[in-house]
Each structure stands twice: as C-alpha cells, then as structure tokens.
Amino acid sequence: MSAGIMQHESEAVRIQVVYEDQQHVEIRAFAVDPSITSYNNLKFLLMGAFKLQCIFAITYLSRSATSLDSQIYLALNSDWDLDEAFQNASDPILQLRVTKIKLEDDEINLEDDIVQRGIPSVNNKIVTKTTKTKAISKHISVPFKHTIKNHISKRWSRLTSAFNDSIRHSPVTMAEWQAFLDEEGQLLRSRAEDLRMRVFNGGVEPNARQIIWPHLLSVFPAEMTEDDRSTYLVVKGREYARMKLRWQGLPPEKTADITSMIMKDVLRTDRSYPYFAVESNHPNLLKLFNILATYAFTYPEISYCQGMSDLAAPLLVTMTDEATTFWCFNALMSRMKVNFSSDGSAMMTKFEHLSQLLDRWDPEFCKYLKDCGAGDMFFCYRWILLDLKREFSFNDALRLYEIIWSTLPHNSLGGLPRPLSAPRLNRSCSNPGTLDSKSDANCNDNSEAPATYYSHYGYGSPFVLFLCLSILLQHRDHIMRNQMDHNTMAMYFDRLVRKHDLNKVVIKARLLFSDFLRTELAPESDPETATPGDYEGVDSSISC
Amino acid sequence: MSYAYLFKYIIIGDTGVGKSCLLLQFTDKRFQPVHDLTIGVEFGARMITIDGKQIKLQIWDTAGQESFRSITRSYYRGAAGALLVYDITRRETFNHLTTWLEDARQHSNSNMVIMLIGNKSDLESRRDVKKEEGEAFAREHGLIFMETSAKTAANVEEAFINTAKEIYQKIQDGAFDINNEANGIKLGPQNPSNPSTSVPDRPPQSGGCC
Numbered sequence: 001m002s003a004g005i006m007q008h009e010s011e012a013v014r015i016q017v018v019y020e021d022q023q024h025v026e027i028r029a030f031a032v033d034p035s036i037t038s039y040n041n042l043k044f045l046l047m048g049a050f051k052l053q054c055i056f057a058i059t060y061l062s063r064s065a066t067s068l069d070s071q072i073y074l075a076l077n078s079d080w081d082l083d084e085a086f087q088n089a090s091d092p093i094l095q096l097r098v099t100k101i102k103l104e105d106d107e108i109n110l111e112d113d114i115v116q117r118g119i120p121s122v123n124n125k126i127v128t129k130t131t132k133t134k135a136i137s138k139h140i141s142v143p144f145k146h147t148i149k150n151h152i153s154k155r156w157s158r159l160t161s162a163f164n165d166s167i168r169h170s171p172v173t174m175a176e177w178q179a180f181l182d183e184e185g186q187l188l189r190s191r192a193e194d195l196r197m198r199v200f201n202g203g204v205e206p207n208a209r210q211i212i213w214p215h216l217l218s219v220f221p222a223e224m225t226e227d228d229r230s231t232y233l234v235v236k237g238r239e240y241a242r243m244k245l246r247w248q249g250l251p252p253e254k255t256a257d258i259t260s261m262i263m264k265d266v267l268r269t270d271r272s273y274p275y276f277a278v279e280s281n282h283p284n285l286l287k288l289f290n291i292l293a294t295y296a297f298t299y300p301e302i303s304y305c306q307g308m309s310d311l312a313a314p315l316l317v318t319m320t321d322e323a324t325t326f327w328c329f330n331a332l333m334s335r336m337k338v339n340f341s342s343d344g345s346a347m348m349t350k351f352e353h354l355s356q357l358l359d360r361w362d363p364e365f366c367k368y369l370k371d372c373g374a375g376d377m378f379f380c381y382r383w384i385l386l387d388l389k390r391e392f393s394f395n396d397a398l399r400l401y402e403i404i405w406s407t408l409p410h411n412s413l414g415g416l417p418r419p420l421s422a423p424r425l426n427r428s429c430s431n432p433g434t435l436d437s438k439s440d441a442n443c444n445d446n447s448e449a450p451a452t453y454y455s456h457y458g459y460g461s462p463f464v465l466f467l468c469l470s471i472l473l474q475h476r477d478h479i480m481r482n483q484m485d486h487n488t489m490a491m492y493f494d495r496l497v498r499k500h501d502l503n504k505v506v507i508k509a510r511l512l513f514s515d516f517l518r519t520e521l522a523p524e525s526d527p528e529t530a531t532p533g534d535y536e537g538v539d540s541s542i543s544c
Numbered sequence: 545m546s547y548a549y550l551f552k553y554i555i556i557g558d559t560g561v562g563k564s565c566l567l568l569q570f571t572d573k574r575f576q577p578v579h580d581l582t583i584g585v586e587f588g589a590r591m592i593t594i595d596g597k598q599i600k601l602q603i604w605d606t607a608g609q610e611s612f613r614s615i616t617r618s619y620y621r622g623a624a625g626a627l628l629v630y631d632i633t634r635r636e637t638f639n640h641l642t643t644w645l646e647d648a649r650q651h652s653n654s655n656m657v658i659m660l661i662g663n664k665s666d667l668e669s670r671r672d673v674k675k676e677e678g679e680a681f682a683r684e685h686g687l688i689f690m691e692t693s694a695k696t697a698a699n700v701e702e703a704f705i706n707t708a709k710e711i712y713q714k715i716q717d718g719a720f721d722i723n724n725e726a727n728g729i730k731l732g733p734q735n736p737s738n739p740s741t742s743v744p745d746r747p748p749q750s751g752g753c754c
Contacts, residue, residue, distance in 0.1 A: 382583045
C-alpha cells in the first residue's frame with residue numbers, strides 16, 4: 001500500500017519485461033512514473049499486461065552486475081526493492097523478469113480473482129468496466145444503466161481518482177498530521193474529511209496513531225484546539241476515575257459474576273501479542289480488565305459480552321493510557337454495541353445486507369451458498385461481530401480498524417443509525433462534500449459534509465461489509481471448485497483466521513466500495529429525482 | 545485420508561470450562577493453558593478407528609457465552625454427538641447443565657449422542673462437584689459420563705472415542721439414517737455403503753442439503 005519510499009528525480013522510467021513460462025516467452029515494454037508507482041501498482045500492471053492469473057515472482061536485472069559477464073537478477077518483492085530498482089537499475093531501462101510460481105491446487109489463488117474483476121491495465125488506469133460491473137448492471141433497469149454509462153459526473157470522476165490514488169498512498173505521518181491543523185492545533189471541519197480520506201487510502205503511521213485515533217473515533221467534539229483537547233482529556237480522565245470507583249465500591253458479591261468473567265477473558269485475549277504477553281497480574285492486563293468492567297457496570301443494559309475484549313485490546317495497545325482508552329472504547333462501542341444485543345437483530349441485518357451485496361456482485365456464488373445451506377451467512381459471524389479483527393494478524397488489525405473508522409462520518413460513532421427503512425438501496429446521505437467541495441443541502445444525517453459515506457448498509461458501517469465481500473469473492477472460486485458444503489466452508493475460513501492478506505482484502509474492498517458508491521452517487525440515483533423504476537432491478541436482487 | 549464415516553460433534557458448556565483445551569488435547573495431544581477465547585465457533589478434526597473402520601471426527605468447538613442465540617442454534621444443525629462440559633472446580637458450571645441440555649435437545653436431532661464431561665479432574669484439591677453428582681446427573685438424563693483432564697490428557701481420548709462408539713452402535717442398530725446428512729453422519733468415499741462409490745444394495749441417497 002505504501003508508495004515508493006524515496007524521492008525520484010526522473011519523471012518516467014522505461015521498463016522492459018520478459019515473461020516466460022513453459023509454453024512461450026513474451027516481452028513487453030512500457031513506462032511508469034516512479035514517484036507514483038508502488039510495488040502493488042507494478043504487480044497489477046504486469047498482471048494486466050501478461051494476463052496473469054497465477055502467483056508470480058518478479059526479478060530485476062541488477063545494473064551493478066551488468067559490467068560483469070554474468071547477469072544477476074535480484075528479487076523484487078516490496079516497495080523497498082522497487083525503489084532500489086528505480087534508483088540503481090533503471091538507467092537506461094529497467095529490465096524485469098516475471099516467472100510463474102506453481103501452486104498446490106488447494107492453495108489460495110488471490111490474484112486470479114483480482115485480474116478477473118478489473119485492476120489497472122498497462123496504461124495505469126483502473127479498468128472500471130469489469131466482469132462484476134456487468135453483473136451489477138444485470139440488476140439495474142435499462143434507463144439507469146444507460147445513465148451510468150453516459151453521465152458519469154465530475155463528482156464520480158473525482159471519487160474514482162481518489163480510489164485510484166488509494167494504492168499508492170502511504171500512511172499518514174506525524175508531520176502530515178500537523179499540516180492538517182491550524183496554528184492553534186485545531187482540526188478544521190473541512191480538513192477533518194481530508195484526513196479521513198487520507199487514512200482510508202493509506203492508514204496511519206504507528207507512531208501517529210495515538211494522536212489520530214481519538215479523532216477518527218470522534219472522541220473529541222469537533223474543532224477543539226490543542227489546549228481544549230488536553231483539558232478535555234483531563235476532565236474525561238477524572239470522569240473515568242469516578243465511574244471506575246463506583247463499581248469498585250460495590251460489594252464483591254454483586255460484581256463477582258461479571259468481573260470474574262471479564263478477568264477470565266482478559267487472560268485469553270491476544271496474549272501472544274507482546275503488550276499482553278505478560279504475567280497475569282501485569283498492569284497491562286489490569287488496565288484492559290478495568291476498562292471492560294467500567295464499561296459493563298456503567299452500561300448494565302449492555303454489560304459485558306465475549307468479543308468486547310478483542311475490540312478493546314487494539315485500542316489499549318495503541319493508546320496505552322487507561323482513561324483515554326476507555327473513552328476510545330466507549331466511542332467505538334456506541335457503534336459496535338448493537339452486535340452484542342441478545343436479540344441479534346443488528347447481526348441479522350448485517351448478514352442480510354452482506355447477502356444482498358454478494359448477490360449484487362456475484363449472484364452465482366450467492367446462489368451456491370444458499371443451495372449449500374450457508375445462505376444465512378452465519379459463517380461470517382466472527383468477521384462481523386469484531387469488524388474482522390481476528391481475521392488478520394494483530395498489527396494488520398490496527399491498520400484495518402483505522403481504515404474502517406475513516407469511512408465513518410464524524411460522530412456517527414456517537415449515535416445509532418437512523419431507523420432502518422425497508423432494506424433497499426436508498427441512501428440517507430449521498431453527500432460527496434469534500435470530494436466535490438460542494439455540500440449537499442439535502443443531506444440531513446450529517447451536516448459536516450463528509451467524504452465518508454453514511455449508509456444503512458451494515459447498520460451504518462457499510463465498508464465493513466465490503467471487506468467481508470472482498471474476502472468472499474477472493475475465495476469463491478476455490479470454494480465452488482471444491483464443491484465445499486456449509487461445514488467444510490466454515491472450517492475452511494476458520495483455518496484462515498489471522499492469515500488473510502490485509503492489502504489484498506482492502507484493495508479489493510475499496511474497488512467494490514467504489515463501484516457501490518458509483519451507483520449510489522450517480523446523479524440520477526438521487527432520492528429526490530429517482531423513480532421507482534431506477535431501483536426496480538436492484539430491489540429484486542435482494543433475495544439471496 | 546479416506547474414511548468410512550464422518551461424525552460431526554459439537555462441544556458445549558459454560559465459558560472457561562476447558563472446551564477448547566479438550567479439543568486441542570484430542571487433536572494435537574497438547575495442553576495450551578493460554579488460548580484465545582473462542583468467538584463463534586472453531587474447528588478441529590481427527591481420524592479414529594472403531595471396529596476396524598476409519599472414522600473422521602469433525603468437531604465444532606463453540607463459545608461458552610453467546611449472546612446471539614440463532615448462531616448457537618445453527619451449530620447444532622447436523623451434529624451426531626455433543627460433548628457437554630462442566631468444570632468440577634466451579635459448581636455454577638454444573639448448575640447450568642440443565643439449561644445446556646434443554647438447548648441441545650431442542651435444537652438437535654433426537655438421536656444425538658450426548659457425553660457429559662466433568663473437566664479439570666487434575667484439580668482434585670479444588671473440587672467443587674463430586675464425581676457421584678456428575679454420574680447421577682448423567683443417569684437421570686440418559687447421558688454417558690466421564691471426568692477428564694485436558695491438562696494431563698486423562699480420559700480425553702476415551703471421551704471422544706466412546707461417544708463415537710455409541711454413535712457407531714446406533715448406526716449398527718439402525719437408529720441413525722446414515723443417508724440423511726442432517727443426522728451429522730456422512731458416508732466416506734471408502735464406505736461400501738456409499739452409493740456414489742459402488743455397492744448398489746442400499747437405497748439411493750435420499751436427503752442431504754448440498
């Protein structure tokens with residue numbers, strides 16, 4: 001995801017690529033701008049150029065070796081390698097060699113899925129007309145389809161370019177964060193959305209998370225100066241201390257049931273991560289315990305449920321201060337608490353929405369799931385309950401979380417979504433505000449003009465569903481090819497716990513989300529002007 | 545590896561009674577005291593031999609505290625055996641057995657074999673539930689019973705294997721319709737009864753959702 005690490009002087013680098021497999025040799029040449037070409041970009045270019053549907057290795061000819069008789073090819077596996085190649089091996093031309101890596105049948109071939117569904121071609125542009133776009137259009141009535149084809153708005157093209165940029169953006173650094181603030185340290189409303197867009201595209205540098213996360217979580221009221229924020233944290237720190245004392249002062253027999261359950265779980269939460277790989281009486285574990293217990297006793301109607309410790313752990317590791325972590329957790333829970341309600345209605349809604357989205361992108365796979373008894377999507381339970389935290393390594397989960405939060409409008413975490421209307425593709429807010437620098441007066445859900453997008457989908461966090469969708473689409477071929485039944489598929493995904501590749505999942509999720517927004521934000525789909533016919537096909541797709 | 549039968553198990557019981565540890569001891573023969581708490585369900589599998597036949601156990605290890613009941617109910621779907629686990633050092637986990645049992649009976653097929661397990665038998669000094677109490681409960685409700693220790697591995701093999709023997713016996717007695725996968729039993733490719741492999745002397749497969 002990160003862009004080239006070093007600065008490059010030349011504007012274009014010529015590249016010659018030799019691709020060899022058992023049948024043939026193919027050579028292609030093209031030029032790229034080294035300042036905006038990341039390793040991932042390059043990979044996608046090559047996939048497009050040679051129509052690669054397999055895992056492959058890239059090597060480059062080392063220039064320091066060409067003076068010798070033998071030619072040495074070095075591995076090109078990362079942005080760092082690519083920078084090295086641009087810097088030292090691109091004069092007069094960067095020579096690459098692409099070789100196919102043979103995989104066992106049951107290994108997961110993620111690339112082929114990405115190729116099929118449209119990724120940058122050689123001219124460095126996203127191919128927007130993909131197989132899946134066709135699949136959607138099947139569900140959209142003719143006038144609407146026609147409109148999309150012919151009237152792609154400026155709004156959309158700006159959005160698209162933001163998405164195209166996504167794969168070359170690097171994480172937000174402390175220095176960049178400072179640039180988002182005015183002289184008093186105030187994060188202006190107008191800049192707040194830019195910040196979210198940047199985080200969405202590149203994440204946050206680990207050392208800047210402690211500062212930026214509370215903003216993403218809407219812990220602070222908008223437009224506070226740096227001094228205001230410091231004072232606010234002090235006040236909130238005292239408030240937390242009082243809340244904690246309140247339950248600690250209760251007779252133990254009244255609290256024991258809950259506290260013993262929380263402690264049991266704290267001792268089983270991310271203990272392999274260094275921060276928690278400590279003695280059981282270590283302050284780090286005690287902090288996590290106090291945060292969860294204070295939350296449980298402050299909100300007895302929610303109390304404590306398993307899974308909450310998984311949500312709190314990344315916050316504590318990042319924030320480290322107990323009181324600040326509590327307020328971050330509190331903010332996060334205002335959106336996530338619905339997942340833990342005993343009637344399960346929010347979870348059911350999310351499963352249903354995921355199923356609808358899957359049907360929209362991949363009706364064949366959706367039908368497959370339905371036929372094998374997995375149409376309820378329950379096998380995605382842990383994904384949705386924890387915003388996919390357990391599906392990735394702990395460090396990747398930190399990045400995942402900040403990306404998810406960046407898609408939520410400021411303070412959306414502070415309130416539940418508006419009452420759910422009929423499950424259809426209507427939008428409560430299609431405000432493209434900062435993308436278009438023009439505020440949508442009809443957007444009453446958020447007067448702050450978010451680049452973020454509010455949707456009923458996913459109970460107000462649609463992007464999470466697109467991450468799920470991304471994973472499903474990446475594995476659908478493997479699942480269908482092996483004719484997995486419901487049980488086998490649940491086990492298959494269980495084996496992938498903490499093993500998914502975040503970059504792949506996020507890149508694809510962004511593309512899917514972008515596709516979704518395109519149809520949602522298309523001018524004719526404005527709720528004021530849309531006719532029922534515009535949605536006819538879409539509505540009928542809600543059936544899986 | 546091919547097998548004659550596949551049995552689906554589900555492990556249920558209060559949080560912290562050692563369900564995941566029992567599974568790990570059975571599948572990997574190791575005890576891992578610090579194990580991430582189970583969210584939703586996790587899986588394990590192992591091959592065993594009964595009466596000279598290879599049987600694959602597919603084991604669903606569920607979360608002890610589940611707020612979303614529809615999910616828990618879905619785990620029972622097609623389970624042939626259940627291990628209902630309590631912790632002999634915590635009486636409340638024993639007291640909750642009735643609720644667990646009601647749930648299991650309500651959501652599973654009537655032939656499901658239930659094994660009651662009093663786990664943590666290595667912690668004799670902290671025992672809170674007498675072995676006789678476990679035996680009495682099992683007798684009263686028609687369950688098989690064992691005390692186990694996931695830590696020392698005592699009786700762990702037996703718990704899983706005896707459950708399988710009971711299921712196998714039910715198959716021999718004709719109590720299970722092995723052609724209906726909703727019963728949690730699947731015929732393996734090497735099973736001569738499997739109509740897809742050869743032997744035509746059995747009725748064609750009638751059910752199965754997939």
